[in-house]
Amino acid sequence: AQKVTQAQTEISVVEKEDVTLDCVYETRDTTYYLFWYKQPPSGELVFLIRRNSFDEQNEISGRYSWNFQKSTSSFNFTITASQVVDSAVYFCALSEANRAGNTGKLIFGQGTTLQVKP
């Protein structure tokens, strides 16, 4: 069975601190996709990044970076120099793949609430 675990329920940091959100996943599939989403208070899910199981390259996008390690089944997300606007709930998710590519079924972690204080 597929499972995503975000052990950190809530994290509170002071602005400009770096923060890492942990994500550990379980799957028996050899082809799968991993995601991070941000959910601000408005409720809409905002897509941040996608990684497929064959691409272990780390990625940096501005203040955001992601570390994907298949050996430890982890896909961690780091925000450098956090800002108040980063305050939100962050979800890690896993999607299985089929011949058509990815299915519409996402398995989400429980989410990590990040509070960035000024």
Place this chain on the structure above:
Amino acid sequence: KAGVTQTPRYLIKTRGQQVTLSCSPISGHRSVSWYQQTPGQGLQFLFEYFSETQRNKGNFPGRFSGRQFSNSRSEMNVSTLELGDSALYLCATKLEGAGGYNEQFFGPGTRLTVL
């Protein structure tokens, strides 16, 4: 290009009633998935529809059902509402392709409150 539309945005019902939520996908998107988000259970997959057929199903009781129309619009229905059905219901739509990845786009959600 218009995004995913969900109606209504807010809904209040009482226990025992039924409710129908609607999701209009982005033009050209034929896959529609539904998710339930509650404080206790988090974000959980309900079902996915493609070409008017249910393709995937989550672990929810039969009170939760859905359908998809020929124009790819989808509705989900919850019968005999319970207090625990109070949640944010999100739909997500995507293209279908012959292999490769197709990104899912989420709608703003319908917040259902059961009194």
